[in-house]
Amino acid sequence: MSEKPEHFIIDGKRLDGRSRDELRPIKIELSPLDRADGSCYLEWGRNKVMAAVYGPRELHPRHRQNMTGAVVQCRYNMASFSVDERIRPGPSRRSVEISKVIRQAFEHVVFTKFFPKTAIDIYIEVLRADAGTRTAGINAASLALADAGIPMRGLVSACAVGKVDGEIVLDLMKEEDNFGEADVPIAMTADNRITLLQMDGRMTTEEFYTALELAKTGCTTVYELQRQALIEKYGDEYRAEGGSDE
Amino acid sequence: MSSGDNTVMAEVQRDHLFNLVLKGERADGRAFDEFREITIETRAIDTADGSAMVTLGDTRLLVGIKVQPGEPFPDTPDKGVIIVNIELIPLASPDYEAGPPREGAIEIARVVDRGIRESESIDLTKLCITEGEKVWIIFVDIHVLNNGGNIIDAASMGAIAALLTTTIPAARHDLGEDTPLPVRDIPLAVTTIEFGGEMMLDPSLDEEKIASTSLIVATNTDGSISGMQKTGAEPLTIDQVMRVVGMAQTAASEIRKKFMEV
Numbered sequence: 001m002s003e004k005p006e007h008f009i010i011d012g013k014r015l016d017g018r019s020r021d022e023l024r025p026i027k028i029e030l031s032p033l034d035r036a037d038g039s040c041y042l043e044w045g046r047n048k049v050m051a052a053v054y055g056p057r058e059l060h061p062r063h064r065q066n067m068t069g070a071v072v073q074c075r076y077n078m079a080s081f082s083v084d085e086r087i088r089p090g091p092s093r094r095s096v097e098i099s100k101v102i103r104q105a106f107e108h109v110v111f112t113k114f115f116p117k118t119a120i121d122i123y124i125e126v127l128r129a130d131a132g133t134r135t136a137g138i139n140a141a142s143l144a145l146a147d148a149g150i151p152m153r154g155l156v157s158a159c160a161v162g163k164v165d166g167e168i169v170l171d172l173m174k175e176e177d178n179f180g181e182a183d184v185p186i187a188m189t190a191d192n193r194i195t196l197l198q199m200d201g202r203m204t205t206e207e208f209y210t211a212l213e214l215a216k217t218g219c220t221t222v223y224e225l226q227r228q229a230l231i232e233k234y235g236d237e238y239r240a241e242g243g244s245d246e
Numbered sequence: 247m248s249s250g251d252n253t254v255m256a257e258v259q260r261d262h263l264f265n266l267v268l269k270g271e272r273a274d275g276r277a278f279d280e281f282r283e284i285t286i287e288t289r290a291i292d293t294a295d296g297s298a299m300v301t302l303g304d305t306r307l308l309v310g311i312k313v314q315p316g317e318p319f320p321d322t323p324d325k326g327v328i329i330v331n332i333e334l335i336p337l338a339s340p341d342y343e344a345g346p347p348r349e350g351a352i353e354i355a356r357v358v359d360r361g362i363r364e365s366e367s368i369d370l371t372k373l374c375i376t377e378g379e380k381v382w383i384i385f386v387d388i389h390v391l392n393n394g395g396n397i398i399d400a401a402s403m404g405a406i407a408a409l410l411t412t413t414i415p416a417a418r419h420d421l422g423e424d425t426p427l428p429v430r431d432i433p434l435a436v437t438t439i440e441f442g443g444e445m446m447l448d449p450s451l452d453e454e455k456i457a458s459t460s461l462i463v464a465t466n467t468d469g470s471i472s473g474m475q476k477t478g479a480e481p482l483t484i485d486q487v488m489r490v491v492g493m494a495q496t497a498a499s500e501i502r503k504k505f506m507e508v
Contacts, residue, residue, distance in 0.1 A: 085320070093352045100349045100477075107479035178321075182364075184474070193481035197461070199474035200360045205491055208471055212484050 004179040008164035014176070016045075020169045021214060023159065023221055026139075028229040031147050036123075038148025042140035045173060046130035051140035053148040056118035069112035074103035074122040076137055082129040098134050105138055105158070105187045105196035111151040120150060131177035132160050138187050138196065143226055147233075155226050156195055158187035159218035161211040163203055168210045170218045184208075186215040190223050260456045267442035274303075274450060279493060281448040284504055286403060288411040296412025296427065300404040303450060304394025309386060309404035311412050313427070315375060315419055316383040326373020326381045330359035332388040332401060339393040357475045358388070358401050358435060361464030365433035365472035368409065372428050375421060382414055384427070395451035398462055402435035403501065410505070432502050433472050435464040436494035440480060445490060447497055461487065463494035467502065 008014060018024070024045030033039035036052035043049075059065045076099040080087045091099075102124065110120060122145070124137035135158035142156045162172040164180040177183055182201025188194045203211065231238075266273060276282070282303030290299040296311035318325060332355040334342045347355075362368065373382040386408065388401045412427040439449045439457035449457060459478035465471055471491065476482065482490075 093347075093356065096349050096352050097356050100353060101475075104477065104479045108481055189481065193483060194476065194487060195479075195481045197474060197476035197482070197487065199471065200364045202364055202366070202466075202470055202472050204470050205488075205495070208491065209484075209488060212487065216484070 005175055008176055008180065009167060009169075014164075014169065014173070016173055018171075020167060021217065023171045023218060024173065026222065026225050028140075028143065028225060030143060030229050030233045036144070036148070038144040038146065038150070040140040040143040040147060042136055042143075044132060044136040044139070045171075046128060047126070047133055047136045048128040049133060049136045049140050050125045050127060051137060051144040052123045053121065053141070053144040053150065054123070055120040055148070056115035056150070057121075059117060059119035065117040066112075067116055070110070070115035070118045070120050072103055072107050072110055072112065072120050072122070074099045074106070074124070074141070076102055076124045076126070076134065078126040078129060078133065082126050101196050101198065102134060102138055102141065105156055106141070106145065108193075108195055109153045109156055109189060110145065111153070114151060120145075131172050131174040132185070135159050135185050135187065139222055139226060143229060146230055154190050155223060156187050156189060157219040157222040157226060158185065158196065159215060159222055160185045161215045161218065163201060163207060163211070168207055168214055170214050182207075182211075184211050184215065186212070186219065188216070188219050190220075192216055192219075256455065259452055263453065263456055264442050267444050272446065272450075273452065276448075278444055278446045279497065281497065281501070282450070284403065284501065286407045286504060288407050294408075295415055296408045296410075298404045298407035298411070300400045300407065302394070302396060302400040302403070302448070304392060305390075305396060305400045306392040306394070307388055307390045307397065307400050307404055309388050309401070309408040311408050312385045312387070313412065313414050314383050314385070315380050315421065318374070318378065318381040322370075323378035324374045324381075325370040326368075327383045328359065328363055328368060328370070328386065329383065330355050330362065330386045330388070330405065332358070332390065332397075334390050334393070334397075338390040342393070353475070353477065354398055354401060355388070357398060357462055357464075357473065358405055359386075360475075361402055361433050361435045361473040362386075362405060362409070365431050365464065365466050367406070367429055367431035367433050367466070369428050369430060373414075384409075384412070393451065395454045396437055396448050398435055398437050399448060402433075402464065403504075406432050406434065407505065431466050432505055433464050433466050434498040434501055435462050435473065436497045436501075437462045438490045438493055440482065440486070445486070445493060447493060461490045463491055465491075465495050465498045467499075469495050469499075 027043040038053040138158040163182040187196035294310040458480035464473035
């Protein structure tokens with residue numbers, strides 16, 4: 001692993017040249033996989049993640065079926081080669097926890113009640129990791145759900161905020177995540193209702209509030225990119241049916 | 247938050263508790279921001295290097311600490327290691343089954359672990375024996391004996407109470423004299439549940455089952471935040487989150503007074 005840099009912010013610029021409130025570049029590709037019901041490939045800085053959604057489909061084993069709605073399931077997995085030190089394949093304690101919080105980030109927005117006894121499976125594969133893989137995974141999964149045609153209250157958009165050199169910054173890169181003072185991944189709906197919130201590191205109450213507000217602007221930017229991706233892919237079909245872009 | 251099991255009873259229970267909330271009450275008569283009775287008994291197990299038995303209302307758990315020399319992580323060659331593990335053993339609840347830890351247990355352990363680690367209450371650099379080769383590894387094992395709800399807060403209190411009484415067993419390993427583990431702060435995790443539009447601290451088992459969402463906030467003596475986790479599907483607004491942070495800080499400073507008595 002690289003050494004801790006002496007400063008994270010020099011003349012208002014971060015190590016990769018970004019300002020404090022700037023996201024890394026995001027690239028979205030909708031439905032790259034044809035076997036899945038919905039899929040999305042997303043690059044976020046040097047992160048590369050693939051998300052696929054299957055379902056609603058019959059849930060096995062049957063005793064896990066819910067008579068009043070679909071069961072949302074999520075598997076977040078990092079490829080063994082996605083980081084410097086090889087990761088042992090299979091679920092780790094970290095990936096089990098992340099899978100759980102991601103699942104819960106979507107349980108509120110998916111209209112599960114329309115699909116009793118079924119499963120909606122979200123699979124997230126991190127192919128190349130560089131801090132912020134869970135938020136990248138959420139953004140991709142959100143689009144994969146939409147691509148699969150799953151009815152939702154809206155998209156979920158996610159980004160991390162953190163603290164480096166005593167300052168609150170948007171979207172931590174790897175060095176900032178490894179050596180910074182705090183990391184707060186957040187996911188929210190377009191109306192700023194928080195569906196995922198974690199924090200580790202150390203912050204004062206005021207810093208935390210600033211971080212939340214900054215995350216709000218970050219998520220709004222991400223939401224716009226997600227929305228654009230959907231319009232590009234499905235806009236023609238949608239307008240042909242008489243829909244408008246608003 | 248469990249779902250699906252005993253659906254009819256859960257519905258009845260939910261209605262009952264919801265009606266109470268509308269009247270500003272809880273089933274056990276507590277105020278929304280009131281904790282159940284807390285007892286902390288340290289040095290409960292003499293074979294452990296540090297230990298604490300905690301009761302929080304009906305919840306009862308035992309934290310045992312073992313300190314052993316071992317290899318540091320490659321990215322922190324000069325730092326000791328803390329490993330927090332929680333066992334939700336079948337003895338503690340009819341809902342628990344034997345076998346490898348489920349996601350719920352893993353989440354609890356990781357949240358408690360982050361609360362302690364990120365607060366930097368333990369100076370890990372003081373746990374280095376030979377840089378890059380040998381450091382002290384602190385195993386914090388939490389055994390839940392009775393699940394009466396709010397395991398996280400009880401586990402957090404137990405973990406730091408046990409750490410405060412931990413001795414580094416250097417003599418046993420021919421590494422000099424035994425010394426007390428250097429603990430600089432008392433980080434505490436406080437769980438708040440949202441139910442019926444109200445925020446409540448220290449959920450009982452029944453309250454925990456019907457809560458739509460909960461937010462765990464770990465804070466330190468100076469009020470700074472060192473860990474947070476939202477769990478459950480229902481979303482929260484920024485205002486709600488900030489209110490919960492305030493509640494957690496106040497509650498933690500009350501609980502911290504208990505530690506002065508230990």
